[in-house]
Amino acid sequence: MEDTTRRSNLLVIGSGLAGLSAAVAAAEQGLTVTVLSKSENLTESNTLYAQGGIVETGIGDSPDLLIRDIIDAGSGLNNSRSVRILAESGPELVADYLVRKAEVPFERGEEGEFDRTREGAHTVRRILHVNDQTGRAIQEQMLGYARSCPGITLLSGHIAVDIITNTHHSTDYQQRYKRHRALGAYVLNQQTGEIRPFYAESTVIATGGIGNLYLHTSNPESATGDGIAMAYRAGCSIINAEYVQFHPTVLFHRDVKRFLITEALRGEGARLLNTKGEYFMERYHPRLRDLAPRDEVARAIYREMDGSTGYVYLDARDITHVNIADRFPGIYEQCKALDIDIVNQPIPVVPAAHYFCGGIKVDEHSKTEIDGLYVVGESSCTxxxxANRLASVSLLEALVFGIRAGHHAAIQQKPLRDNLIASIPDWVYPKQPIDFDPLLIQHDMFTLQSTMWNYVGIVRSKRRLDRALADLNYFTHRIEKFYQEARAGESILALRNAVLVGTLITKAAAGNHRSLGCHYRTDSMH
Structure with a gap:
């Protein structure tokens, strides 16, 4: 079983919506597909934690209107071709894959029509949702659909260590003069501790984002930029890395981390309130106020917190047109467990790292410069x-470009020759591997997260970025040496990837002196 698993037409690294979309699209074309998840739980992904919803089509909506909203939120830095592909094909793919095939139970009204909500910077209500747990519903249903597709093998507890390429890994020196091609990945089986090559005609990176590089984040612990680091080491371009989006409202509580308070709550009328009892967003964005783009809201909260408290409030007490407990059951129950009655009490919130707008450069089929290598979802930069993501577009991008990657991989299949595979060496282990001390790894990760949060966070400056680069340079040498000597494991692999991606983000931020979108510098050159 293992030998056939380790050789497939398509290798997908990551089991969130983007990876599963690529997998099912390819399997429907007759390809054999292996999907890897580094978690023991295949549902664990950024998708699982998405609350608000997924963009579809609203009443009086049009592709051109959605395009305008996306580009306005993105400060005009968007790839117009990719935005049009998303806006024109997205709603049809939601209907086909999520509604019809995966049977995601989106909320509906009494007459059976979809219940659409609105979030910041959207001009109409166009977002489908499953109350406030849309990501969980999509993840579970798509995983169920993937399991039903012939040709797909799902493996949990498997961590991709590095992308295998002909030019870098082959012992046939003639390969270094050939076109750069991905052949699969070296993969760590967490149960056995072995690292073995998994081969495929095409490989898809779908490893999610970078939120866990920061001290405060809405992302799961697995979001350490693994795919971005692997692609960079393989020779891919990383672009727009300075644009890290901070979600304005993550629950502030000493006993709970990473709990997102969806923007849809503000879409239904919740307002931001400082500790002086002032509703402040009108001062920062008189027109959109609490539904301004995320970068502007996050910076407004940062300023309201600065020098006084470590949080502000989100006030939902005036919402009467919907039942809060029914519409937002996840948030209601989580806050209730912490003795916060959101119907009668404001919710303490802080901004936190949420979404990576940059990533691995890909074309309209999500293909990189390396033959046979695709990137989808948050790891990619379509x-x-x-410069700033519009709310609830991320799940739609994951679906649309995941499907496009799966289809393109099926069309572009180039068989791997046996002699090429035979030229790839087995993984080389350290002669006397060191069992790393978990406390040292935890401390290094905490130090990295603190550096990124303090110096490469919501507000940046030359001095902060220079300090970050100096610290990251020191971390890099120490961690890389440790990686070369240590026995491979999830935490050391994540730390190695995180410090590399943190450095890429910091260098991009230091090199861009112009504030735009979610990259904001106090010393900006306009």
Whole structure:
């Protein structure tokens, strides 16, 4: 079983919506597909934690209107071609894959029509949702559909370590003069501790984002930029890396981390309130106020917190047109467990790292410069989001470009020759591997997260970025040496990837002196 698993037409690294979309699209074309998840739980992904919803089509809506909203939110830095592909094909793919095939139970009204909500910077209500747990519903249903597709093998507890390429790994020196081609990945089986090559005609990176590089984030612990680091080491371009989006409202509580308070709550009328009892967003964006683009709201909260408290409030007490407990059951129950009655009490919130608008450069089929290597979801940079992502577009991008990657991989199949595979060496282990001390790894990760949060966060400056680069340079040498000597494991692999991606983000931020979207510098050159 393992030998056939380790050789497939398509290798997908990551089991969120983007990876599953690529997998099912390819399997429907007759390809054999292996999907890897580094978690023991295949549902664990950024998709699982998405609350608000997924963009479809609203009443009085049109592709051109959605395009305008996406580009306005992205400060015009968007790839216009990718935005149009998303806007024109997205609603049909939602209907086909999520509604019809995966049977995601989106909320409906009494007459059976979809219940659409609105979030920040959207001009109409066009977002489908499953109350406030849309990501969980999509993840579980798509995983169920993937399991029903012939040709798909799902493996949990498997961590991709590095992308295998002909030019870098082959012992046939003639390969270094050939076109750069991905052949699969070296993969760590967490149960056995072995690292073995998994081969495929095409490989898809779908490893999610970078939120866990920051001290405060809405992302799961697995979001350490693994795919971005692997692609960079393989020779891919990383673009727009300075554009890290901070979600304005993550629950502030000493006993709970990473709990997102969806923007849809503000879409239904919740307002931001400082600790002086002032509703403040009108001062920062008189027209859109609490539904301004995320970068502007996050910076407004940052300023309201600065020098006083470590949080502000989100006030939902005036919402009467919907039942809060029914419409937002996840948020209601989580806050209730912490003795916060959101019907009668405001919710303490802080901004937190949420979404990476940059990533691995890909074309309109999500293909990289390396033959046979695709990237989908948050690891990729299709250019859809520009300098700042519009709310609830991420799941749609994951679906649309995941499907496009799966279809393109099926069309572009180039068989791997046996002699090429035979030229790839087995993984080389350290002669006397060191069992790393978990406390050292945890401390290094905490130090990295603190550096990124303090110096490469919501507000940046030359001095902060220079300090970050100096610290990251020191971390890099120490961690890389440790990686070369240590026995491979999830935490050391994540730390190695995180410090590399943190450095890429910081260098991009230091090199861009112009504030735009979610990259904001106090010393900006306009």
């Amino acid at each position: 250019g859809v989001h520009g």
